[in-house]
Amino acid sequence: MLRVSDTLDGINRGLAHVIRWLALIMVLVQFAIVVGRYVFGVNSIAAQESVLYMHSTLFMLAAGYTLLADKHVRVDVFYASAAPRTKRRIDIFGHLFLLLPSMAALTYWSWPSVRNSWAIFEGPIAVGGIEAVFLLKSLIPAFCVLVMLQSVSLLIRLFSERAPQ
Structure with a gap:
């Protein structure tokens, strides 16, 4: 079972190594947009939307890795001072x-919107924008699947460990 967990971890780890470059690209594109607008008086809605697309992609596809690295938001009211067994x-x-049911619900309720978006190849958010809203909406179920896979991996590890005394 730990081999399955390692494989699931590898999916999110590999994806994170690829998409982490979007953070740098996003900053450079945003810098170019600002310079273009305020120095050269040039504006591009598609370029502005590309930052939105990159940010969405980075956030949604890196969520599973964030869970793997234990860098997600945790409400530490009880957890921080709890014994290892309680944790x-x-x-x-x-x-x-909490996590698996909410991801399943999000997948279920978002799927009709994603399916409809693909059926019509939903166009840009704004006139002159990127004609790929259907790809943007596809990030929602991808996010859910990646987080659920990582959750299953962590559950395998949690159940494989002997409970600390």
Whole structure:
């Protein structure tokens, strides 16, 4: 089972190594947009939307890796001072009853919008924008799948460990 967990971790780790470059590209494009607008008086809606697309892609596709690296937002009211055994129980509960069901619900409720967007190849958000809103909406189920895969990986590891005494 740990081999399955390693494979699932590898998916999010590999994807993170590729999409991390979007952060740099996004900053450079935004810098070029600002320079173009305020120095040269040139403006491009498509370029502005490309920053939105890159930011969305970076955020949505890196969420699974963020969970893997344990860098996600955690409400530490009880967790921070809990014993390792209690932390393990909280993690298992959170994955099984909060994270996985919410990702499944988000996938279920967003799917009709994604499907309809692909059916009509939904166009730009603004006139002159990028004609690929259908790709942007596809990030929602991709986000859910990547987070669910990482959650399953973490659950495998949690159940494989002996409970700390």
